[in-house]
Amino acid sequence: MLEGRWKLVILFHLFGGQVLRFSDLERAIPGISQKMLIQQLRQMEKDGIVSRIVHHQVPPKVEYCLTQWGQALCPALDALLTWAAQREAMDGGNPAAAVRN
Amino acid sequence: MLEGRWKLVILFHLFGGQVLRFSDLERAIPGISQKMLIQQLRQMEKDGIVSRIVHHQVPPKVEYCLTQWGQALCPALDALLTWAAQREAMDGGNPAAAVRN
DNA sequence: CAGGATCCGCGTGGATACTG
DNA sequence: CAGTATCCACGCGGATCCTG
Numbered sequence: 001m002l003e004g005r006w007k008l009v010i011l012f013h014l015f016g017g018q019v020l021r022f023s024d025l026e027r028a029i030p031g032i033s034q035k036m037l038i039q040q041l042r043q044m045e046k047d048g049i050v051s052r053i054v055h056h057q058v059p060p061k062v063e064y065c066l067t068q069w070g071q072a073l074c075p076a077l078d079a080l081l082t083w084a085a086q087r088e089a090m091d092g093g094n095p096a097a098a099v100r101n
Numbered sequence: 102m103l104e105g106r107w108k109l110v111i112l113f114h115l116f117g118g119q120v121l122r123f124s125d126l127e128r129a130i131p132g133i134s135q136k137m138l139i140q141q142l143r144q145m146e147k148d149g150i151v152s153r154i155v156h157h158q159v160p161p162k163v164e165y166c167l168t169q170w171g172q173a174l175c176p177a178l179d180a181l182l183t184w185a186a187q188r189e190a191m192d193g194g195n196p197a198a199a200v201r202n
Numbered sequence: 203c204a205g206g207a208t209c210c211g212c213g214t215g216g217a218t219a220c221t222g
Numbered sequence: 223c224a225g226t227a228t229c230c231a232c233g234c235g236g237a238t239c240c241t242g
Contacts, residue, residue, distance in 0.1 A: 059203045076180035160223045
């Protein structure tokens, strides 16, 4: 359910109860295409991890945030961030390597 | 670094300081091919997550375990397990869905 | 603005056979 | 036992164009 190149990246942006618009996410994640963004969001919505809030108005406005079940992922995401931080704190390794992924 | 279909599955088996042989992992992970197993192990070895211990003898014996840096992933893996467990504890949803992945 | 629809390359991953 | 070598399908993900 968390596989794929973008899932975790998206989740990290929704981390901590953030509510973001489609375009916000698009701008926040350089390199992602609209197709991938919507595709991954839809899958996670289907899996009950993120919820989609449509505001009926023009221009359209759609927001995304974590569901309650998605919020439960926060400790795990946090642990992953801690892990990545440890990596950078390590000696020789180049710091970019941990970020690049 | 954790992407791909098998990385996490393999890590879950090396969880808690387990030291396993190649064939142990192969048997423990139904459906994985030798190619994928060795490929993913090599990548994680290169990333410094798992370490490869070769015992020079016949028949060959090679063991795999987490490096110190790999051990640092345990809290994160644990959080993910907790997350998955919460899923199953939830009402309506079919329990298989959380496992299937 | 928030997508939908298409086309397409290329890498991931599966199956099988072979080896030191 | 612990890999290596090869072939190949499929689908992920990128690019581009279109729409309510």
